[in-house]
Amino acid sequence: MSQKEIEESLDLLQKDWDVDPTLRNFMLGKITDVSDRPIKVKDVVFHVPYLNSEKKFILWKCFWPDCHNCCDRQGRLPLTSDDLITIGKGLKYQKPSEFIKNETLTVTYSEPGPSGQMTTMTTINLKRKTDETEADDGTHISCRFLNDEGGCSMHPDRPGVCYLYPFSSWLENEKGKPRVHATYQFTGDCPGFYLAEDLEPMKEEFKEYSKIIYDYNMASNRTNREGFGSVSFS
Numbered sequence: 001m002s003q004k005e006i007e008e009s010l011d012l013l014q015k016d017w018d019v020d021p022t023l024r025n026f027m028l029g030k031i032t033d034v035s036d037r038p039i040k041v042k043d044v045v046f047h048v049p050y051l052n053s054e055k056k057f058i059l060w061k062c063f064w065p066d067c068h069n070c071c072d073r074q075g076r077l078p079l080t081s082d083d084l085i086t087i088g089k090g091l092k093y094q095k096p097s098e099f100i101k102n103e104t105l106t107v108t109y110s111e112p113g114p115s116g117q118m119t120t121m122t123t124i125n126l127k128r129k130t131d132e133t134e135a136d137d138g139t140h141i142s143c144r145f146l147n148d149e150g151g152c153s154m155h156p157d158r159p160g161v162c163y164l165y166p167f168s169s170w171l172e173n174e175k176g177k178p179r180v181h182a183t184y185q186f187t188g189d190c191p192g193f194y195l196a197e198d199l200e201p202m203k204e205e206f207k208e209y210s211k212i213i214y215d216y217n218m219a220s221n222r223t224n225r226e227g228f229g230s231v232s233f234s
């Protein structure tokens with residue numbers, strides 16, 4: 001996402017939510033004196049930003065059900081092979097092939113990876129609106145499964161990626177074994193970020209998300225191995 005897009009998202013967000021001015025500046029790249037403070041919680045290493053000038057960590061909590069901004073401004077819903085089965089069944093499809101044909105789009109796109117290198121991915125994405133086309137990929141669309149109460153009509157069988165936001169995650173090779181890493185994605189759409197002097201207030205979220213993120217990465221890795229998607233680096 002470009003800085004301009006993040007700024008537009010933050011401006012929209014600030015119509016309904018207070019955003020700490022320091023955090024806004026950080027998300028717009030105006031604060032650069034930032035350390036990465038990795039913390040290992042069960043099977044995942046979380047990379048938590050620490051603002052040196054403020055002596056504070058950036059932490060997060062979710063405001064759902066008061067907020068459902070991530071469903072209102074959905075950018076892309078890549079599916080794992082597990083999702084293809086559960087969501088297809090949930091939408092009453094007998095055959096996964098019919099579900100894939102009618103409800104998904106296969107899209108190739110590039111994003112900067114964790115160390116800045118461009119990563120090209122091909123994924124099977126759930127359509128966020130029934131007439132979605134490839135040209136809509138990456139744009140903000142209110143997801144068709146968001147119901148009037150602000151919940152997901154597919155819950156609990158919603159796509160694994162929906163459980164992940166606002167984290168992004170990746171796998172690294174650590175002494176021959178896969179290690180899952182995670183950090184926040186600052187898209188300007190989530191009001192849940194706040195500053196704190198220590199990591200204690202986010203203890204429960206770290207524990208809960210460690211399992212979600214680990215399971216998602218294993219499912220995602222299987223998806224590529226099974227040929228339902230691919231990742232390459234340039």
Ligand code: SF4
Pocket residue numbers: 061062063064067068069070071165166189190191192
């Ligand atoms: S993750 Fe952020 S944007 Fe999504 S519902 Fe929670 S607070 Fe809102």
Ligand code: SF4
Pocket residue numbers: 070071074143144145146147151152153154158159162
């Ligand atoms: S599938 Fe459900 S959780 Fe995911 S974006 Fe749509 S409404 Fe939100």
